[in-house]
Amino acid sequence: MDCVDWLSWLDAPDYEFARQVLQRGVAALYFVAFLSSLNQFPALLGERGLLPVPDYLEGFGTRGRPTLFRWRYSDRLLRAVCAIGLAVSALLVAGLPQLGPPWLPLIAFLSLWLLYMSIVNVGQTFYGFGWEMLLLEAGFTVAFLGSDQTEPPRTIMILVAWLVFRLEFGAGMIKIRGGREWRDLTALYYHHETQPMPGPLSRQAHLLPRPFHRLEVLGNHFAQLVVPFFLFAPQPLASAAAGIVIFTQLWLVATGNFAWLNWIAIVLAFSAVSDQAAHAVLPFLPLDWHPEVTPGSRVTPLWWLVITLAATLLLVVLSYWPVRNLFSKRQLMNASFNRWQLVNTYGAFGTVTKQRIEIVVEGTLDEIPDDSADWREYSFKGKPGDVRRVPRQWAPYHLRLDWLMWFLPLRTVHEEWFYAFLSRLLEADRQVLRLLRHDPFDGGPPRWVRARSYLYRFATRAEFRETGDRWVRTPLYESIPPLSLRRSPGRAV
Structure with missing residues (x-):
């Protein structure tokens, strides 16, 4: 493969739909996260909150974790951070920064990442959920997807699929190594009833016949332990694998309330969906997202290629620790190995509460x-x-x-x-x-x-x-x- 072929491989022109979903979907979830913080943070962690951030900063500091509130916290400053986050994420959902040069959405997403990390790192137990670090990692990774002026970078699309792999396979391994109920296929006898926050259909799901619940567990094991490997397979297998992930996550959306955990898994799974596969399922989607652009006219600038490859190298190096954790007998669940909360390990419900x-x-x-x-x-x-x-x-x-x-x-x-x-x-x-x-x-x-x-x-x-x-x-x-x-x-x- 000569230099020209190698450089052309770094572009993924058949994943424009995936890029649109990833950028707008992740931005939409950041909007929800900032809205949730704006509405709840002052009461829970504000100046007169249940666990006031000023007391936390005075007593423990941030233990080396980056936050804009390291030197000063006030409810007014918190609301300003949330307002900026809401505005930037809304612009990204509308696709406006994506119309400019690739550095514009890069700065927008990195701003969301830094702003929300500032909140999470002083959020104490109220922000101690796995989907917080998942949103942070997703925001950092999709920041390097570029803009409409460049082709989607293939290495970043693969890294997003790698994030989905860790999310799904990590959760599957936690279950297999966890409670016996996952191995004897009885976990769903209890889960719909005892999950943290049931939804409107949770009772109906719980009352389904027990043989169906055993099939649910088998389907979960297949979706989390087998399917993730096919996210890296040639098309259309990769799109089919992504479709299975999306379907299983939609079932979880319908039967429970897990904040944005399931929704972000759905959004990220589109990283493996090609434009042809998306058009086959949804024929109203265009095959050519930029008909005004002549073939070959979207040339990736060398400076942008260097940035995306540098980000790729960073995330690949940081992957060493979660890979080692995945195959460890003492697998950690929802843990970060660096203070920037990048390339984390994920998993949930290793055991199921029976009552x-x-x-x-x-x-x-x-x-x-x-x-x-x-x-x-x-x-x-x-x-x-x-x-x-x-x-x-x-x-x-x-x-x-x-x-x-x-x-x-x-x-x-x-x-x-x-x-x-x-x-x-x-x-x-x-x-x-x-x-x-x-x-x-x-x-x-x-x-x-x-x-x-x-x-x-x-x-x-x-x-x-x-x-x-x-x-x-x-x-x-x-x-x-x-x-x-x-x-x-x-x-x-």
Whole structure:
């Protein structure tokens, strides 16, 4: 292969549709991420948040992790960062920077990456989810896809497929090495019911026959342990593999709420879909995305080729650690090996919870907080509460408080942030109350609050016909006894 042939191989002109999906899709998910932070960060981590960032910076610093808030944090600065992120991501979704030279979308995506990394690196437990680093890595990688003035760079498309491989294969290996329920094919007997935040179709999925659930597990193993290898196969096998990934992720979207985890997997999987395959499935898509451009007129500038190859080399070198982790008996799940959160390792649900325990928060205005008091329940937006309520579809939006409420029974209810949350309820803090679906005291402070544990399960079809309840809940015990402002261990004392 001579130099001209080698340089032409570095272009991937048959992946223009994939580039459009990758750039606009990843930018759209950044928009959702910044919107989620704008709406929730001040209440959770702001100056008067449950885990205030100023206290975190003073006590622990950022442990070498890059963030714009290293020297100063304020809620106003946080909102400015989110506003800039929303504006830049909206422009990318509209495709405007892509109309210019390739350095323009590069700067736009790297700006999103740096801005959101600044938030994640001070987000503490509220930002300790695998899809945070996944979004950061995706934003950095697609930054090098160029613009409409250049052909899609083949090495970057391969690296995006490599990201999908690590996401899927890593999750598959975690399951095989994890709970026995994945090996004996019973995991889906429980998962739809016990997952962190069920969706409107989760109950119907849970009530499907058990043989179907065993097929679900087999299909999951095939999609995560076999299919990812074919993302690097010749066409049309690569497109078919991407189609399987997209289909399985859409099933997860339909049956649960996993923030943008499934949506970003869908978007990234398009890196293996050729224009011909996309046109075959969706005939209204054009085969020629730039009919005004004559063949061969889009010549990749040498300086841009050097940049994309340098980025390729960096990401290939950083791949050593996640490759070693994939084949380690002590495989890490959702871990980064560098402070820039690039080329990470991923995986989820190595074990499946068999029972669903929910923490229910109640308040009362009565003087004596015994069982005869008028206890009123706070309602959350996403997590189960009212047994008659149909769970809502929130993904790709991320309800961070609701997600951490799911983790409480699995760890301990005696978390610092949870006591701070109870204190804010006693203060009737407006920022915190806006995170809830329903405040039983209409903005007023209760005299006492407490936390109780309940066992939740989906109602059978017969139970639903008889009672109209979608959940059956059984009281277990009092997790945290009644607290008042004078008796609260939170920061509001």
